[in-house]
Amino acid sequence: MATSLLTPTDARAGKYLIFHLEEEEFGLQVQKVREIMGVQDVTKVPQTPGYVKGVINLRGKVIPVVDLRLKFSMPVKEYTPRTCIIVVQVAGDRGPMLMGLVVDGVVEVLHVAGADVEDTPCFGKEVEIPYVMGLAKLKGKVKILLDVDQVMTARELVRLDMSAAK
Amino acid sequence: MVEEVIRQLDELTMLMVVGAAGATETLELLAGIEKSAREAGCAPAADAAAELKNRATGAARTTPEKLEQIVTLGIENLRWALAGSPVESQAFAAPDSAIAQDVELIGDFVNEAGEHLAMIESQVLLLERDPTAADPLNAVFRGFHTIKGLAGFLDLGDIRAVSHEVETLLDRARNQELLLTPAIIDVVLESADYLKRAVAWVREGLDGKANEPPPFGQLLERVRAVLDGKAVAIAAASPPNKTVEKAPSETESASSLRVDAGKLDYMMDMVGELVIAQSLIAHNPEIRALESGPLQRNLQQLSRITAEVQRVAMSMRLTPVGSLFGRMNRLVRDLTRKNGKLVRLELSGEDTELDKAVLEQLADPMMHMVRNSLDHGLEGPEERIASGKPAEGTLVLSASHQAGHILIEIADNGRGLNTEKILKKARERGLISEGQNLNDTEIFSLIFEPGFSTAETVTDVSGRGVGMDVVRRQIMNLRGRVEIQSTPGRGATFLLRVPLTLAIIDGLIVGVGAERYIMPISSVREMLRPTAEMIFTMEGRSEMAMVRGELLAIVRLDQRFQIAGARQNPEEALFVVVEAQGRRYCLMVDEMLGKQEVVIKSMGDTFRDVAGISGGAIMGDGRVGLILDVNGVFQERRNG
Numbered sequence: 001m002a003t004s005l006l007t008p009t010d011a012r013a014g015k016y017l018i019f020h021l022e023e024e025e026f027g028l029q030v031q032k033v034r035e036i037m038g039v040q041d042v043t044k045v046p047q048t049p050g051y052v053k054g055v056i057n058l059r060g061k062v063i064p065v066v067d068l069r070l071k072f073s074m075p076v077k078e079y080t081p082r083t084c085i086i087v088v089q090v091a092g093d094r095g096p097m098l099m100g101l102v103v104d105g106v107v108e109v110l111h112v113a114g115a116d117v118e119d120t121p122c123f124g125k126e127v128e129i130p131y132v133m134g135l136a137k138l139k140g141k142v143k144i145l146l147d148v149d150q151v152m153t154a155r156e157l158v159r160l161d162m163s164a165a166k
Numbered sequence: 167m168v169e170e171v172i173r174q175l176d177e178l179t180m181l182m183v184v185g186a187a188g189a190t191e192t193l194e195l196l197a198g199i200e201k202s203a204r205e206a207g208c209a210p211a212a213d214a215a216a217e218l219k220n221r222a223t224g225a226a227r228t229t230p231e232k233l234e235q236i237v238t239l240g241i242e243n244l245r246w247a248l249a250g251s252p253v254e255s256q257a258f259a260a261p262d263s264a265i266a267q268d269v270e271l272i273g274d275f276v277n278e279a280g281e282h283l284a285m286i287e288s289q290v291l292l293l294e295r296d297p298t299a300a301d302p303l304n305a306v307f308r309g310f311h312t313i314k315g316l317a318g319f320l321d322l323g324d325i326r327a328v329s330h331e332v333e334t335l336l337d338r339a340r341n342q343e344l345l346l347t348p349a350i351i352d353v354v355l356e357s358a359d360y361l362k363r364a365v366a367w368v369r370e371g372l373d374g375k376a377n378e379p380p381p382f383g384q385l386l387e388r389v390r391a392v393l394d395g396k397a398v399a400i401a402a403a404s405p406p407n408k409t410v411e412k413a414p415s416e417t418e419s420a421s422s423l424r425v426d427a428g429k430l431d432y433m434m435d436m437v438g439e440l441v442i443a444q445s446l447i448a449h450n451p452e453i454r455a456l457e458s459g460p461l462q463r464n465l466q467q468l469s470r471i472t473a474e475v476q477r478v479a480m481s482m483r484l485t486p487v488g489s490l491f492g493r494m495n496r497l498v499r500d501l502t503r504k505n506g507k508l509v510r511l512e513l514s515g516e517d518t519e520l521d522k523a524v525l526e527q528l529a530d531p532m533m534h535m536v537r538n539s540l541d542h543g544l545e546g547p548e549e550r551i552a553s554g555k556p557a558e559g560t561l562v563l564s565a566s567h568q569a570g571h572i573l574i575e576i577a578d579n580g581r582g583l584n585t586e587k588i589l590k591k592a593r594e595r596g597l598i599s600e601g602q603n604l605n606d607t608e609i610f611s612l613i614f615e616p617g618f619s620t621a622e623t624v625t626d627v628s629g630r631g632v633g634m635d636v637v638r639r640q641i642m643n644l645r646g647r648v649e650i651q652s653t654p655g656r657g658a659t660f661l662l663r664v665p666l667t668l669a670i671i672d673g674l675i676v677g678v679g680a681e682r683y684i685m686p687i688s689s690v691r692e693m694l695r696p697t698a699e700m701i702f703t704m705e706g707r708s709e710m711a712m713v714r715g716e717l718l719a720i721v722r723l724d725q726r727f728q729i730a731g732a733r734q735n736p737e738e739a740l741f742v743v744v745e746a747q748g749r750r751y752c753l754m755v756d757e758m759l760g761k762q763e764v765v766i767k768s769m770g771d772t773f774r775d776v777a778g779i780s781g782g783a784i785m786g787d788g789r790v791g792l793i794l795d796v797n798g799v800f801q802e803r804r805n806g
Binding site: 047 | 435436768769782
């Protein structure tokens with residue numbers, strides 16, 4: 001990535017909300033996070049991919065909820081009291097929109113310095129993962145920094161299913 | 167003595183309206199008015215008449231239209247002068263500038279044209295990628311068509327001329343006589359840019375700033391050159407746009423204020439949440455168990471206040487339909503002036519209140535229908551007298567509440583729809599086959615088909631075959647319906663049924679498996695528990711039900727949406743007969759859970775395209791319920 005060579009990692013430095021799925025830890029840029037809430041009743045939306053849990057009422061707004069375990073093809077697990085929904089703001093077709101991400105639990109908020117971040121290793125062209133901004137090695141553990149705008153594009157929630165149906 | 171002046175003025179007005187006033191006659195009458203005004207001692211009126219006479223003498227040498235325009239405006243000024251009100255000399259000095267006309271109307275034009283131009287730009291860019299795509303092409307064409315129509319009756323000549331040329335160009339592309347090459351797209355975009363500048367100029371005029379209108383350059387020539395199939399010279403770099411941003415001069419009356427729509431929406435969301443929170447508290451079993459008189463009284467008080475807050479919040483978006491009717495008034499006046507018909511416009515129910523969003527979206531289709539009545543429905547005076555009717559036709563616009571909906575009628579007493587002509591045209595256009603038998607309602611609905619028009623000539627305002635299809639789509643987008651009633655020789659009536667607001671629907675809540683869905687009651691015809699005899703299976707696959715002598719397709723909602731645990735035996739289930747785009751079918755669900763008014767929430771970008779779901783709503787318990795789009799459910803069935 002030519003751009004990351006020119007501006008080495010500083011765009012990726014900053015505060016991250018660290019959450020975990022199974023044993024793996026992930027980071028979301030704090031400025032994208034709107035709030036963290038407990039799991040609540042989700043209304044299923046038909047004809048959407050399985051990792052789309054459905055929609056919830058966030059103070060009068062209807063927002064979609066995505067299960068990140070399912071999105072990242074991890075095994076299904078019963079929700080625990082630690083399971084929660086992180087509400088993030090992502091770029092939509094018509095301006096920013098809110099979206100809920102179901103995660104196993106929130107760990108902490110960490111400051112990630114530019115020097116801590118490494119580029120994603122290349123796994124070959126077929127396994128490009130656009131939603132990983134980089135890897136941060138902190139406290140002896142690798143944290144996967146997610147670009148939340150890429151994790152879930154609004155189109156994907158519906159389109160994936162449409163192509164699967166054909 | 168003043169009465170004499172008024173009588174003469176009335177006579178002149180009438181002559182102008184009928185369009186029968188010759189130049190000499192007009193000038194004579196004006197001289198008479200000046201004379202009697204002087205005798206009556208009404209100097210301002212006499213001066214105004216004298217000045218008008220001079221201007222009219224000059225205009226008489228040009229075209230009759232110009233004369234008519236000047237005199238019409240002059241008459242208004244004269245009436246003001248007679249009434250003793252000082253007339254702004256500026257308005258009088260520039261009757262041919264559009265700005266002297268109705269400010270509100272032009273304001274509407276500026277807004278509407280701006281919307282259309284924004285739409286045109288985005289759609290043209292789609293066209294650039296695929297020059298044969300029908301949808302963007304039609305959209306762009308309609309955009310220019312509408313701008314042309316509006317500019318036409320506001321006498322914004324330059325705007326009208328440019329949009330007319332581009333429309334002709336696009337019409338040929340629609341008819342596949344012309345392929346949209348990049349060069350043509352350039353010309354279209356350039357025309358849109360010009361229109362933008364012209365509209366901005368009109369707006370500046372509204373703000374009281376007299377600037378030079380933006381120059382055409384060789385735009386018209388270039389559009390015509392493309393039309394003739396000539397190669398187009400690359401446009402010289404257009405001069406930089408030197409529009410200086412000016413702070414809009416806001417003049418609001420103290421009794422109303424402008425509120426950001428986003429804030430209003432947010433307040434509605436919060437009020438909805440408040441109502442839910444209140445109801446959760448009121449129905450909480452622990453609280454109910456407390457037998458405390460003061461607490462119960464306080465809770466009741468809370469519930470009353472919440473209900474009132476909700477009512478007020480809802481009503482904030484409502485505006486009387488009168489403002490929309492007012493625009494039609496002007497339209498009728500201008501159109502009759504042009505086509506020489508005598509039409510009296512009657513309004514009723516102007517106080518009926520509607521959501522502003524609905525009102526705004528009604529303006530366009532209503533204008534089309536009024537034009538349609540004036541162009542095709544109502545006859546000229548001679549024809550009316552010949553068929554034994556009064557020379558003056560009547561157009562009635564009325565609005566009324568009807569079971570949670572607003573009913574708007576546009577009724578004329580003209581010649582009515584000509585079923586023969588419609589059938590002939592429909593066959594020519596291949597909309598129906600030769601042997602097809604249709605009842606009147608079906609025939610009338612043909613005029614809503616895209617590309618259908620019985621107008622023989624292409625005019626400024628209607629008759630290119632766009633219009634009625636747009637009308638139907640716009641009304642359907644409002645979740646409304648449009649119907650036509652017509653009696654040959656007696657007139658036609660357009661009936662528009664639109665919801666009071668776009669924000670709330672009456673919903674029927676149905677359960678399927680563990681899920682529940684909201685169905686708009688407007689699309690539900692009836693509900694029934696089926697019996698075994700009613701159900702037929704065709705070729706072992708598709709199921710049909712015989713309901714009141716009509717064979718209807720059965721759609722199992724659990725299969726459509728892959729819901730587990732739903733009742734499989736139709737005899738235990740519930741059939742909801744729904745109507746989607748004129749077709750009925752049976753939707754099979756488990757049970758009906760209740761009826762509720764729900765506030766529609768957007769599902770956002772994410773679920774915009776989910777077939778069969780039109781939106782969401784917050785239910786009484788605070789959970790989200792999904793609103794079924796019965797049309798989408800049926801189409802999905804056919805595809806699947």
